[in-house]
Amino acid sequence: MENVCYHMKMKSTFIGLFVFHRCTCIGCKWKNASEDSKLRFETYQLIWQQMKSETERLQEELNKNLFDSLIEFLQTSHSGLWKNSEDWSGEIKLREIPTAALILGVNVTDHDLTLRSLTEVLQNNVTPYVVSLQAKDCPDVANLLHPFLFLLMDCKVDVQSKEKESVQVIQKNVHYSMDSLSAWYMSVTQVNKHWFSPQHLHEFPLILIFGIATSPVVIHRLLPHAVSSLLCIELFQSLSCKEHLTTVLDKLLLTTQFPFKLSEKVLQILTNIFLYHDFSIQNFIKGLQLSLLEHFYSQPLSVLCCNLPEAKRRTHFLSANQCENIRRLPSFRRYVEKQSSQKQVALLTSDKSLKEETQSLLENLHVYHTNYFLVLRCLHQFTSFLPKYPLGRQIRELYCMCLEKNIWDSEEYASVLQLLRLLAKDELMAMLQNCFKVFQSSSAKELGNTAKKIEEFLAQFQSLDAETKEEEDTSQSQSKGLQKTDLYHLQKSLLEMKELRSTSKRQTKFEVLREQVVSFVDSLVREYLLPPDTQPLHETLYFSSAHTLRQHLNAAPRIALHTALNNPYYYLKNEALRSEEGCIPNVAPDICIAYKLHLECSRLINLVDWSEAFATVVTAAEKMDANSVTSEERNEVIHARFIRAVSELELLGFIKPTKQKTDHVARLTWGGC
């Protein structure tokens, strides 16, 4: 069947589409067979599932507050109706349509998800009659009402309307473009005027929920006053996507819960795509998934990337090949070199001792991470409040820096210490308190005395309070003594005091203590915030191929095209094609030559000139080959090659036929002037 189809295709010019039946589908093939591939794939699936459910949980949690307050608003907004109250304010309320304006920030893709879950929540908690409409689906009233009523009817069929009075919620997803925004608002205006005018409200309680990208002012600007006065708008602010990112990072990467880690460059790429391109958490998660996949796919030792007990168990079953892989790891080699010669031999020859060593190294790695994140958070507590944020405001920036190199070698870190030395007491105490909380929350034993130490510092600061009071008293008494002297003496004594201070520079107890705290923090950082590539076996957990990630997520097709056309040597490693920057040898593929020639032209290109130029170049190249074909035939062939190159350029979108002048084509690329 399939073969038949295939042959048919070759003949037929009238069918562009072919279906191939053949059942019994294969499952996932984790090819690249060898090296525990199956196990690796399973581990990947396990970790990914965990990560996914964790992100979903986070999402829910973050939305919870917003949804709760929304639901509360929805439930109370129409309560006035039932009371049939006679009083004046109730009357006013009846004339208004309760409206919730949901400020979501600029981003389309993630909002779909948020709004979908909102719809779900509303359907479960408030009313089955929820209609969600998209701005782009309803450019005008007719188009708005149709899906609206359609969806509403749909709801009713489902629930067999028990209540007679129903609450409808129109949910709106407003997109970037002001066009669609205004178009949609116009439609709502119309609806408000003609359809849901206040008198209907008695029989037809309605609540609007608008999704807004920028600010609530838009509503007032787009709706005429007559309409907006009929809306009783309440604002709800959703969590900004940056905070969302921070939480996700915090829960997925800055934790020992998931063994998988990203290297500095990879993390940088992911956050940059997020910050500079789309603000989409979903995309960020996708990037994370891809890096997880790549890690497990390309690194055979990623079998060890699982929780500690399991990893230890797995080391027992490592094949000889895998042991070789471990020995080849650069980090492991560095580690071996530092060992005594006897141990070196053991590690390099005996698989058993290697496995034992691997186990202990894995454990070290685990401990390293536990401490690492605690100290990182602690350092973040100190740095995140400093003026100008020398080490970044967000913990992810700090994390990136720490991953990259020894943080204490950087200038920023020096300035942080400098700034810390200038802190006032209450600020310092607040920071210490936060740090204390961080350490307390963890159960790590190694850092247990750190928490104790911080507690001691805090106590000392508190006791300082009392002492300083005394000091102040004494200084006050001094100043009392000074009061009775005349101006001359006062000046003199003040000068003396100043000199005294500058010369002896007697530090107060507070200053001494502050110095101690700073050096304590510094020692913590130097001990625990070593960059991961100093750790043996870090390759098993860290995904570092930033280049692959960028290539697959943030590709640049235009540049690739340009490179291929402009510098064929880049792809075809033939010495004949080697050339300097910006030039091209005449033996290059036809399309490259045609492209190069067309770059010399303006908006319009004369095909005759082009083809002649092309022929000149190509003939020159052919003469080198000493072709013995008759000239007429060769010319025809060259012409055919030219036609092919030109039509290929047309397919690629560099030129198009034009009717402005006969036998001309128009350039389409920038610079076509």
Add this chain to the structure above:
Amino acid sequence: MTSTLELKEDKMLKVQFVGDDDVLNHILDREGGPKIKKDRAQLLVNTQKIIKKPENELEEDDQEVLKDQNYVEVLGQDVQESLKNGSATDGGNKVYPFQNRKHPEKMAKLASELAKTPGKSVSLNKNDPEITIDIPQCSKGHSASDKSQLKNNDKSEFLSTAPRGLRKRLIVPRSHSDSESEYSASNSEDDEGVAQEYEEDTNEDILSQKIQAQNRVVSAPVCRGTPSKKMKRKKTSHLVEEYFEAHSSSKVLTSDRTLQKLKRAKLDQQTLHNLLSKVSPSFSAELKQLNQQHEQLFHKWMLQLHLGFNIVLYGLGSKRNLLERFRTTMLQDCIHIVINGFFPGISVKSILNSVTEVLDHMGTFRSVLDQLEWITNKFKEDSSLELFLLIHNLDSQMLRGDKSQQIIGQLSSLRNIYLIASIDHLNAPLMWDHAKQSLYNWLWYETTTYSHYTEETSYENSLLVKQSGSLPLSSLIHVLRSLTPNASTFFLCFSAWVYFYQQCREAFLVNSDLTLRAQLTEFRDHKLIRTKKGTDGVEYLLIPVDNGILTDFLEKEEEEL
């Protein structure tokens, strides 16, 4: 020193044509006078700055590059690691820079240079001072001769024309017209032809030519002056302005040669193919290596498709064969649909139809959206169902529309539909906004193959005018062969353009209006005829084929009958 010399030269030129200048000033005094004066002041300044500017320009360029690099760094580009990726070499800054107007003969010049130095490469550096200075001198030479010629021919006419049109012309900013003038010098290698054209031209055209000629006088210094303007304004804004300047001029001057003069016969698809088959492919070893690299990715693609990603291939060269190999090696045991996007008759509807066909659905759908919904539900219900979609040229004319992309995106977002597609067009990524991209969930793969787009360009639409004709002719014949004799005669009558219903009745080809329509539908399906409602409500039928081809066709048919 050189600058002063040049200045003198310019002055000399100006003196020579002072009479025309006076005429200009005389007319312009009413409206555009001050403008011109201003321009001239600028001019003088510019010429003085000549010497300084190239360095500055270079510096500026460097800075630009630096800036770009910064951005690239921000993006986290890893230069060291990115040996395989084409995108790494040029950081994007050099891709399509705005280019100054170039002399039309530059192409020929470049060609000859390329030809002369085989094996060795010719520098094309735009900053090369030699080339930039070359242009104005060249045009100057032309302008002198053109100018004199014009003077002789058209002086009287010029004076007699209404000043109104002239004024309109002159208000156009100088800087714009100067760049045009560079062009007007163009390939007027045969002066006779030019002269003839002038005679035939209308008054206004002569006028514009005239003025261009005058501008040419000024053109030399201005040409050199433009870069120094660059310094004054911000570079970006300058680029933008220059772009619009260039594109606002309706007239672009290139040589007037046509392919007809060149006695190259039009090639049809078959001869083209035959000719090309004689060409021995070059770099086959390297190409093979490239392909092998791509083929190593097949297993990875398979895996990633299964994990919910979709794959898009980009890069120069046809990816058809690559995908075809992917299909034959990996998809033998799966249901899959191959969609040739480059085929002119493809549509989303047909894609959806084939999907429903796979699902053994009998019956029809009210709309495309209905169909999509049905498919979605079907796939969600039955998780064991798996379907691979292979789309060659997702960016083709027929599929690049917003709606089509939306629907394909929605299809591809289904968990058990796996999409692997290729794109070729330069601007293909612009099809997708954020929403669509998140539907597609792409993973990008660069697969530069350098293979020829033989299949993709073999359809009439994608070729340039010159080889047109053969395909519809062959397809006409093809369709006609497959029809009943009745129907084919019917089409013959139709194409003979007689009032055909009557003739058909007389020839007993059709016996009622209904059968006529049935026949027509058949032709319509093959795009051989099109119906059009006229303004008076009468239906017109037309054959969307060139007259010439149609006569060819009739001749051939008559021969055979």
